[in-house]
Amino acid sequence: MGDQQTVARIKKTAHNMRRNVIEMGYTAGDRGAHFGPALSSIEIVASLFFGVMKHDPKNPTLPERDRFVQSKGHACLSYYGALVEAGYITTEEMYTFKQDGSFLSGHPSRHLSHGIEISSGSLGHGFAVACGMAKAAKVKKENHRVYCLVGDGECNEGLVWEAAMNAAKNGLDNITAIVDRNGVQLAGKTNEIMDIDIEALWRAAGWEVFVLEEGNDAAKVLSALEMMKDSTSGKPHVIIAQTVKGKGISFMEDSLDWHARPMNKDQYDEAVSFLENA
Numbered sequence: 001m002g003d004q005q006t007v008a009r010i011k012k013t014a015h016n017m018r019r020n021v022i023e024m025g026y027t028a029g030d031r032g033a034h035f036g037p038a039l040s041s042i043e044i045v046a047s048l049f050f051g052v053m054k055h056d057p058k059n060p061t062l063p064e065r066d067r068f069v070q071s072k073g074h075a076c077l078s079y080y081g082a083l084v085e086a087g088y089i090t091t092e093e094m095y096t097f098k099q100d101g102s103f104l105s106g107h108p109s110r111h112l113s114h115g116i117e118i119s120s121g122s123l124g125h126g127f128a129v130a131c132g133m134a135k136a137a138k139v140k141k142e143n144h145r146v147y148c149l150v151g152d153g154e155c156n157e158g159l160v161w162e163a164a165m166n167a168a169k170n171g172l173d174n175i176t177a178i179v180d181r182n183g184v185q186l187a188g189k190t191n192e193i194m195d196i197d198i199e200a201l202w203r204a205a206g207w208e209v210f211v212l213e214e215g216n217d218a219a220k221v222l223s224a225l226e227m228m229k230d231s232t233s234g235k236p237h238v239i240i241a242q243t244v245k246g247k248g249i250s251f252m253e254d255s256l257d258w259h260a261r262p263m264n265k266d267q268y269d270e271a272v273s274f275l276e277n278a
């Protein structure tokens with residue numbers, strides 16, 4: 001388990017990231033934002049950027065940096081929220097989310113100087129690109145690692161499994177995927193839309209699987225990530241993290257309604273008050 005100071009830093013940053021999500025989502029006005037998908041993934045993204053990944057906001061193109069790919073790109077607010085906290089994006093820039101001309105669009109658009117590694121949002125594609133990046137690192141004998149956030153609904157995509165099988169075949173032990181298993185996707189409960197055993201599928205594809213029951217517990221997420229980093233299985237790794245969609249804002253938790261939508265002033269005030277009293 002990570003040291004207490006690191007865990008405390010991640011928890012504090014996670015709190016700030018939730019606030020960033022609300023600020024940016026409210027800034028989007030009628031265009032709306034994916035609140036629920038971002039909030040479930042906060043502890044995962046925070047643990048990566050503030051506990052596990054090698055990266056330097058002052059040198060965003062550092063060749064040795066670990067790569068992060070947010071394959072569930074619609075949840076970009078957790079990613080942007082972390083980039084704000086790390087210093088890749090200023091607070092002023094944060095408030096341009098979804099405004100005309102802003103580099104902070106509703107899905108990540110590659111912008112290396114701001115820490116956005118690849119464009120993503122078409123489900124399955126980001127994960128396949130992440131596997132390609134891990135393969136490229138192997139070919140070039142580079143030691144950085146690739147981390148990829150995948151949705152549980154996203155695991156319905158055929159491309160995920162083509163890329164996963166190929167990664168295992170190529171022994172890509174330098175990639176860790178984290179499945180944000182929040183159980184709710186765009187149009188319903190994930191197990192009602194496609195009742196698949198994703199643990200068994202990842203194992204069958206040849207990956208080392210770790211099931212994390214508390215994916216919104218920073219200490220446990222950090223510990224799982226470190227364990228996978230130290231693994232000597234020679235396989236690609238996946239952490240299947242049980243999370244809560246909309247985590248941290250009670251009226252958004254486990255709610256299909258808050259997958260993506262605009263937020264009005266009353267809802268904004270209520271969300272801010274939840275965070276201030278958390």
Ligand SMILES: Cc1ncc(C[n+]2csc(CCOP(=O)(O)OP(=O)(O)O)c2C)c(N)n1
Nearest residue numbers: 037074121122123151152153154184185186
């Ligand atoms: C290829 C593709 N098909 C459909 C969509 C539309 N879409 C956006 S989010 C989403 C649901 C994703 O669910 P999940 O992966 O569980 O992520 P969550 O929102 O729960 O974080 C869908 C179907 C898309 N972005 N890409």
